[in-house]
Amino acid sequence: MPTAWVDWAAGWVEWQAEGGAADRLLNIAREQKITVWRIRQRDIQLHACCRARRYGGLRRAARRCGMRMRVVRRHGLPFFLFRHRHRTGLLAGIALSLLLIWQLSGRIWITQVQGGTDELAGQVMQVLRPLGIRPGAPLPREGTEQIRLEAMEQLPQVSFLSIVFSGCRAQVIVRPRETPPPIDTLPVHLIAAADGVVRRVVVGSGTPLVSPGDAVRAGDLLISGIREEPHATRLLTARGEVWAETRRTYRFTVPLRERQLVPEGETIYLPQLYVFGLTIPLYGSGALPPDYVVDRREAELTARGRQLPVGIRCVRLRQPVERTVLRTEEQAGQMLRRQWSEQCAALQREKITVLHTRKQLDTQEQAVCLTVECACLENIAAPAQVLKNFGKNS
């Protein structure tokens, strides 16, 4: 069964034969191992297709059968190239693109670092670049084990590193090394970091001095690092959590009239073309004004969500202009609510639960203020050294 692509690459012809014995011609073709397809016989005409290379043999056979053959249509790459033989630019473009694909398919197009922070990714790439893992470098033939080991040697802050190739994309998977917490050797008390009413006490080590329902002030001793034993006094590191209900007050202010530096002035674009790790600036070398605001924009070319090694990065510099911003009370209120929700998110990150709040919005002449009084549940235990010069005296 002829496949369409192979036929197209080899070139095929649609032909028509008239008179004589069509069946005999087809049988001769079969005997000569000439594959013929789309055979249709109408009256004395026989229409069919065959490979361009085999047409000559078929024509000779047709003459023996008393038939006259003629080509109706030509298809495929050889005929396409022949038709466009005078368009040298097109042919050169095809040849160049094939050459580029052949050349670039053996090189790294993109490098991506997964896991860890952006800073760590930068450090990893800085180490891997001289080892041959960079855009434009040839794909390593002897595997990546040696590169991986050398990189691990140079990166003590990384506990795991793996280089995986997916086509021309090098994916570097890293895991940052987690340093274990320092072993406490000094005796430590746990004291209250804020005023509050104790709700829950969890003791890891040490002597608890407060119980739920007790009111404490900032600096009060909560869990002692001194343990009295029948024949001795032991100094130890107090560990534990003392959850207490505390009061916090936040005040946010948004002015109704404000002078701001807004980047709305003259704009300078500094486009850069990047090709396989090479950055080509597309602007002059004049000195840049220092007070401009930098706005970096990257227009990356992607295919199926994957970054391509070619694109344009554009750095935009904008001149700041002093402007007076006027706000309505409603706009100011919205800004205050946003500030409070950001504060709530910050408290949540610190593992502080807001139990209940009382908000008060005051409108003054020039500003709108939001005062929030809230009751929070938080761990108020903070370490404090038992003896300041314990290490030196002992």
Place this chain on the structure above:
Amino acid sequence: MKRGKAGLRRFEKQAALPAGFLQPAARIELCERQQAILEGCSALLCCGEEEITLKTARGAVRIRGAGLLLQVLAETEAVVTGEILSVEFV
């Protein structure tokens, strides 16, 4: 020679071997009434829009239908497409 072929056929049957295991045999595969794939055909006897006849080792196979097209004719294979009405050994 004929006796030899008949003997092989008989042995195939007795040994419960699939037909065409010991000697070449034509195979016909039909895909509904739109396409017929013939393997083991040795010559084209007739080719028209309403009838296509192909020679096989054990006689000729006649395909009747409407708008028949000999899609491929290779050394031992043929693919017939169109509205197939009947396939018979003649």
